[in-house]
Amino acid sequence: VRRRWLLASASLVGAIGAVCLWRALSLEPYVVTARAADTALLAGVEVQRLREVLRLATVSPEDPNRFDSLPFLELQQLLVSAYPRLHQSLTRRVVNRYSLLYRWAGSDSSLEPVLLTGHLDVVPVDSATLHRWRHPPFAGEVSDGFIWGRGVLDDKGSVVAILEAVELLLRQGYTPRRTVYLAFGHDEELGGQEGAVQLAAVLRQEVSRLAFLVDEGGAVGEGVVAGVERPVGLIGVAEKAAVNIELSVEQPGGHSSMPPRWTAVGVLARALTRLEEHPFELRLTPVVREMFLRLAPEMPFKARLALANLWLLEPLVLRQMAGDPRLAATLRTTTAPTILSGSTKANVLAGRATAVVNFRLLPGDTPEGVLARVRSVVGDSAVRLRLLGSGTAGGEVADYHGWEYRLLERIIAQVFPGVLPVPFLTVGATDARHYTSLTRNVYRFSPLRVTPELLESIHGSNERVAVPDFGRAVLFYAQLLRSLP
Numbered sequence: 001v002r003r004r005w006l007l008a009s010a011s012l013v014g015a016i017g018a019v020c021l022w023r024a025l026s027l028e029p030y031v032v033t034a035r036a037a038d039t040a041l042l043a044g045v046e047v048q049r050l051r052e053v054l055r056l057a058t059v060s061p062e063d064p065n066r067f068d069s070l071p072f073l074e075l076q077q078l079l080v081s082a083y084p085r086l087h088q089s090l091t092r093r094v095v096n097r098y099s100l101l102y103r104w105a106g107s108d109s110s111l112e113p114v115l116l117t118g119h120l121d122v123v124p125v126d127s128a129t130l131h132r133w134r135h136p137p138f139a140g141e142v143s144d145g146f147i148w149g150r151g152v153l154d155d156k157g158s159v160v161a162i163l164e165a166v167e168l169l170l171r172q173g174y175t176p177r178r179t180v181y182l183a184f185g186h187d188e189e190l191g192g193q194e195g196a197v198q199l200a201a202v203l204r205q206e207v208s209r210l211a212f213l214v215d216e217g218g219a220v221g222e223g224v225v226a227g228v229e230r231p232v233g234l235i236g237v238a239e240k241a242a243v244n245i246e247l248s249v250e251q252p253g254g255h256s257s258m259p260p261r262w263t264a265v266g267v268l269a270r271a272l273t274r275l276e277e278h279p280f281e282l283r284l285t286p287v288v289r290e291m292f293l294r295l296a297p298e299m300p301f302k303a304r305l306a307l308a309n310l311w312l313l314e315p316l317v318l319r320q321m322a323g324d325p326r327l328a329a330t331l332r333t334t335t336a337p338t339i340l341s342g343s344t345k346a347n348v349l350a351g352r353a354t355a356v357v358n359f360r361l362l363p364g365d366t367p368e369g370v371l372a373r374v375r376s377v378v379g380d381s382a383v384r385l386r387l388l389g390s391g392t393a394g395g396e397v398a399d400y401h402g403w404e405y406r407l408l409e410r411i412i413a414q415v416f417p418g419v420l421p422v423p424f425l426t427v428g429a430t431d432a433r434h435y436t437s438l439t440r441n442v443y444r445f446s447p448l449r450v451t452p453e454l455l456e457s458i459h460g461s462n463e464r465v466a467v468p469d470f471g472r473a474v475l476f477y478a479q480l481l482r483s484l485p
């Protein structure tokens, strides 16, 4: 009997293995057919105007009292003189003093308009890291084939590429059929309340629905997805919401020479440790699953075998992927304690110890759900929990099967030959979330090439874009605008 059982289970394992193998071998590569774009257009692209924009320190400081409005006003002036045709043919509105809204009237007003958006502000350069910059952050230098400067990847490169593309098309006498809006906020790095939120409000007064919008939040990635050598066009079709929870512990305080068994700081630290010891469960949301299925044929056989057989191997695959923090961020709601405070004096017990933990939510998770989970993991009534109002919304998933997405996909394939476009979950917050009431089709994609090293330069040092990559970005927007149905 035992032998027969062994034989049966061996043939079962064999059958499962054969199914897995067959599924891996029959994985169809995801193909986007497109004729390469006419690169003749690139000949006229200059970097001069981008360099001038980079020289203006349009910084969003953490402390609002340190906001300097002058560079923002200079930027408005600069754009007017740098893009004469655009300012002649499009109507411009300055919203809330520093944000800009342009309208390029289409010839067919029955078609839903399209919105290209970006932001004019940049994060400050920490003076402690200034010495790391090989070229000063606000000089707009071109060297070693790169354009250097704070904001060139995030997000001035895209903004200027949009303006260049419109100017270029106007020079060729092009008028869109569909009305095109350009919206550039001035405080994305602070949450967009003064910029994008106001821009969206103005837009809502004249547009009931947009066909789609393109903002930052994805890019052409090279070597940024483990195991995939082919460059990928990461189109963010959703972004993670952020939730901040304050943990606080209160005690009488007193002199540190006679501490209680557990101090407020100790109780708080224990709570934080529990949270880090119990990360949220790993989960393949539909967007991320789709991304991996489309990438699988590009991966080494072992990974392809696993991805083709998620029905069997999903838990294993998830555990494997979670080893890479960049991937893990797309597979779970993340937990990151960021702010801590206790006593201000070495010999005084904290009467109140607080911590703020920043959570980034997978689509489907809610702030209330996160709070409830935190309460049960901490499991300590001495720790008070409070949901802070400083989080960001998110979690809406754009359609990635309709013509709008497929158009974007096709343009990426035309402008970046060899690049595979895939839907993607943006883990940071973007201004795009403020426009979700205007359309479901919110796409986060900057047509700029990033490598792991370039990704680190965003909000870091030596932010830069290769000169030809900027040209491609202009070509991308020009091609997109010209191809709007």
Ligand SMILES: [Zn+2]
Residues within 6 Å of the ligand: 119, 154, 155, 188, 216
């Ligand atoms: Zn940005």
